Amino acid sequence: KYFKSDRRAFFKKPQVRIAQKDVLNDKFEMTERWKAAKADGLKKLIVDRLNQGLRVMLLNAKVALPIFKEELSDMGGNPYQIALLEERIKGPEGKRMLDSLRKEAVRTSGMAADALFLKIESRFQEVIDRVTSRIGVLSMTDDDLNEVMWAHYASEGQGFAIGFDAQSGLFQSVNKKSALKKVLYTDERTENFWRNPYFLFLVKATRWDYEQEWRLFKELDKCDEKQVHEGKAVHLCNIDPSCIKRVYFGYSYDQEQLVSDVATLRAFGATPEFYSVKVDLKTTTLQAVRCDV
Numbered sequence: 001k002y003f004k005s006d007r008r009a010f011f012k013k014p015q016v017r018i019a020q021k022d023v024l025n026d027k028f029e030m031t032e033r034w035k036a037a038k039a040d041g042l043k044k045l046i047v048d049r050l051n052q053g054l055r056v057m058l059l060n061a062k063v064a065l066p067i068f069k070e071e072l073s074d075m076g077g078n079p080y081q082i083a084l085l086e087e088r089i090k091g092p093e094g095k096r097m098l099d100s101l102r103k104e105a106v107r108t109s110g111m112a113a114d115a116l117f118l119k120i121e122s123r124f125q126e127v128i129d130r131v132t133s134r135i136g137v138l139s140m141t142d143d144d145l146n147e148v149m150w151a152h153y154a155s156e157g158q159g160f161a162i163g164f165d166a167q168s169g170l171f172q173s174v175n176k177k178s179a180l181k182k183v184l185y186t187d188e189r190t191e192n193f194w195r196n197p198y199f200l201f202l203v204k205a206t207r208w209d210y211e212q213e214w215r216l217f218k219e220l221d222k223c224d225e226k227q228v229h230e231g232k233a234v235h236l237c238n239i240d241p242s243c244i245k246r247v248y249f250g251y252s253y254d255q256e257q258l259v260s261d262v263a264t265l266r267a268f269g270a271t272p273e274f275y276s277v278k279v280d281l282k283t284t285t286l287q288a289v290r291c292d293v
Helices: 005-011 040-058 061-074 079-090 092-122 124-132 147-153 206-211 255-268
Strands: 015-018 034-036 135-141 160-164 190-192 213-219 225-229 232-238 244-249 273-280 285-290
Touching (some): 005 160, 005 255, 015 135, 147 206, 147 285, 244 255
Antiparallel strands (some): 015 232, 160 244, 273 285
């Protein structure tokens, strides 16, 4: 993760910013990268699953009966009425009633799904805006010696970069799987949003492919701290010191600050490897040299 030179507070209190959509560099982030948002396939899947559930429930008296008894009880039914209901449901009349209810439920489920998805499609951008307004992004890269990113994202070499442990808790989902997602770079637009919803969050134009970006998504209201800087909300997550595995100081980093920042981070409890980035004029590349501090 690249940091600008004015982010040296990281060494005293390691935090990363979870950026909301409107502060990301790419102004086309989380915008329409699809030709249509027709949800016919998803709608059919939902209706089919719903109908399967209705079929199980309304063709099996043992499944349906407790539901009807609870409903009747909530409506104030007395024990005699509940016993009568149980007797009716178990008999031939009850089977005919359940079959009739099932057919009507299957018919109306399709109508309800049509109305629901028509509403979603007509207000699709509003739905997308509502979702993206709640979610922030931590953008990282697997390229720690990228000349362009050192210039753009690390104050022309005066900043620094942090290498995190991708197996740490910050980057794990609730089921202990990796929450990191790799960005796909393409100038194509998918035919239908619902065939690949990741196009909203994980696709960027090929002009950004030098970033080799990985992303972590987090709900903004679940961040550890919220500040306001120049009128913009800044959402921050605390970093466990054990998560910090490498620190790269830029090729124009102030050397006195370097020594001080190493000591400060160590005092916080972090034990990473420290590197200075050097400009190799012979190979026209950046090189990471281990710091002896």
